[in-house]
Amino acid sequence: xxxxxxxxxxxxxxxxxxxxxxxxxxxxxxxxxRLKALESELRCLVCQNQTLAESNAPLAxxxxxxxxxxxxxxxxxxxxxxxLVARYGDFVLYKPPVEPVTYxxxxxxxxxxxxxxxxxxxxxxxxxxxxxxxxPMTDDDVARARQLLEE
Amino acid sequence: xxxxxxxxxxxxxKRSVLRWSLPLAVFAIIVAFxxxxxxxxxxEVPSPxxxxxxxxxxxxxxxxxxxxxxxxxxxxxxWLLNVWASWCVSCRVEHPLLVDLAKANVVPxxxxxxxxxxxxxxxxxxxxxxxxxxxxxxxxxxxxxxxGVYGVPETFVIDKAGVIRYxxxxxxxxxxxxxxxxxxxxxxxxx
Numbered sequence: 435x436x437x438x439x440x441x442x443x444x445x446x447x448x449x450x451x452x453x454x455x456x457x458x459x460x461x462x463x464x465x466x467x468r469l470k471a472l473e474s475e476l477r478c479l480v481c482q483n484q485t486l487a488e489s490n491a492p493l494a495x496x497x498x499x500x501x502x503x504x505x506x507x508x509x510x511x512x513x514x515x516x517x518l519v520a521r522y523g524d525f526v527l528y529k530p531p532v533e534p535v536t537y538x539x540x541x542x543x544x545x546x547x548x549x550x551x552x553x554x555x556x557x558x559x560x561x562x563x564x565x566x567x568x569x570p571m572t573d574d575d576v577a578r579a580r581q582l583l584e585e
Numbered sequence: 586x587x588x589x590x591x592x593x594x595x596x597x598x599k600r601s602v603l604r605w606s607l608p609l610a611v612f613a614i615i616v617a618f619x620x621x622x623x624x625x626x627x628x629e630v631p632s633p634x635x636x637x638x639x640x641x642x643x644x645x646x647x648x649x650x651x652x653x654x655x656x657x658x659x660x661x662x663x664w665l666l667n668v669w670a671s672w673c674v675s676c677r678v679e680h681p682l683l684v685d686l687a688k689a690n691v692v693p694x695x696x697x698x699x700x701x702x703x704x705x706x707x708x709x710x711x712x713x714x715x716x717x718x719x720x721x722x723x724x725x726x727x728x729x730x731x732x733g734v735y736g737v738p739e740t741f742v743i744d745k746a747g748v749i750r751y752x753x754x755x756x757x758x759x760x761x762x763x764x765x766x767x768x769x770x771x772x773x774x775x776x
Contacts, residue, residue, distance in 0.1 A: 479735035482627065492700070493735055496726050521733040523633040 459508050469502060475528045476501075476518060485528065516567050589747050632733050632752045639741070639749050640731035647698050647706055649719035654695070654721050656747050663773045665694040665766070666741040667717070667757075668729065670701040671709035673737040679756035686762070687716035688696070692770045696720035699729050699737055742766060744773045 459465070470487055478489035478497075486494050486501070497518070504514050518526045530536050634640075643655035666684060668677045683694060696717035698706045703722065710720070725727050732741065742751040751769055753761055 480628065493726075496730060500730060521730060522735065523630060523724060523733075525630045551626075 448451055461506065462492050465502075465505060468511070469498075472505075472514065473498060473501065476515075477526050479522055479526065486526075527554060590621045611770035621664070628736070629754050630735070632749075634733055634749050635752060637749060639743050640728070641655045641746050642721075642731065644697075644721040644723055644728060647703065647710075647722050650703075651720070653711070654719055659693075659695065659743065660747055661745050663692055663770050664718075664743055665692055665756055665770075666697055666743060666756045667694050668732070668734050668737050669720075670699045671705040672701065672736055673699075675756045676738045677713070679738055679758075680716070682757055682759060682762055684714045689768065692774075693718040697728065697734075698722050699731075699734065700724065700726045708750070729757050742773070744771055745776070 473487035474485050476486040476492045476497075478484045478491055480491035480493050481489050484491075484494075486497055501514055501518075504517065509517075515527065524530050530539065532540050564571050623734060639656055641656055644654050646652045646654055666747070669680075686692070686717070693719050698720045701721065706722075710717075726734075732739075736754055738756055740753040740757055741749050744750050750773060751766065753766065757766065
């Protein structure tokens, strides 16, 4: 009886795992959504400001077909991206990889932000250090101010 | 009653120099970037395949569909792979140059007939002259994708070992042919 239970459990387990593996690569809404997300971050080479998902160019159609076939064959998103990058270069990715050539692109804005903050901070500090009274007042000035106030 | 703080003269001078030279330097860098960008064609995407082995292919010939042609058949010689189609308008622009090149017999050119109809492709060659040692048929564009083709015509220079050395995106011009492609072909043929 115990043996049967273990066996039954093993079968159920295998069925769940199997179904899960199958579910990942069967056509349907889940796959459509996954491909839509993937294709939305890939650039169409023909009309360069459109994504693979939204382009009607014949090449984009072919590439969508290719991407779908590869997904159905069980390839991961990363593998599909690598496939396209090997052929068309990093340009197909709307999100370029972080590597020495793209450091300026990725980190440049933050460098500018920090530089701006530093400049702002030093300016504020310098202003704080400046003596309040910078214009010497003569007795005449004081008399004039008093006169103006009284008016 | 005079408590004005004054900076020492050299420091103040240094600061005033910095005040105009720093923004000017930043401005100059931006102008330099934009200026270079002005003369670059965003449609020319550098191919990651240059310096790598040409993708493996084996496709039926256009004229003799029962015969296949693949990378192995071209091994040991420098050759050009020209992607063309009868529906491709700019292919007509470069075609006379290819016909001349074929007459000069400098380098074999293989045509990759990309996503075309067989009879239309054949008619196109009959009408305009056939500069190709052979044309091979890539009906579904699969080999085109492997070569990273995205705008027909495209031309690849492939060396004796089967490595892609140069890619021309768009029609071959007389300038590109004489200044870049032919010198490269001659150099590769020597080695």
